[in-house]
Amino acid sequence: MKHLVHSVKSNKIYLFLWYLTLIGSALLVVRVATTQTIFFTFLWWNLFLAIIPLALSKGLKHFKLIKQSVPLSILFFVLWLLFIPNSPYIVTDLKHVDNNYGIQWFDFILIFIFAANGLVLGAISIQDIYHILHKKYNKNISKFVVISTCLLGGYGIFLGRFLRFNSWDVVTKPYTLLQGIVNSLYYIEAWIWTFVFGAFMWLSYLLIAKTVLKSEKLNKK
Secondary structure (H helix, E strand, O other): OOHHHHHHHHHOOHHHHHHHHHHHHHHHHHHHHOOOOOOOHHHHHHHHHHHHHHHHHHHHHOOOOOOHHHHHEEEEHHHHHHHHHHHHHHHHHHHHHHHOOOOOOHHHHHHEEEHHHHHHHHHHHHHHHHEEEEEOOOOOHHHHHHHHHHHHHHHHHHHHHOOOHHHHHHOOHHHHHHHHHHHOOHHHHHHHHHHHHHHHHHHHHHHHHHHHHHHHHHOOO
């Protein structure tokens, strides 16, 4: 627990995320007040879902009870895989910019702030998993898992955006989800969007992780 607190306090990226959350929330409140509609309040829920993978990766990285228990470690990792697509998913909410309930430039800025928050949260979470695997195994296995995660995440984004499935449907609607997955494998669009979203996750992770790592190094000096 002490390591987790120290990690959060010593890395300014978390302060940046807090500012993004405050700014995004303030803009969202302004939008609700001026448009008299709660249409975009789903952004709060999507941001909450984007935080879950980070909470799970921090648990795997810093809590001894989880690290020392194989069943708990597997459980947390599986849950992390299920929820990690939620972090970059907010970017797809930009499709809602074209609506009849607001001003397009304002809505773009609003969603962009929430999307940037989600991307950074996801990148930090993926970086946590990379460090855990690198320490336990080696660099090649770590890279393979991260790249595979991005591809699976890309497919998860496809399932969420186009087939309207959620992470918890694994438990609440397993048969419907399985049927949707099997059917989607026959559509070229599913494969295309999986690689597009997967590549986006990978590239955004590489870009953001460099900033996070640089920030960590500066804070250690």
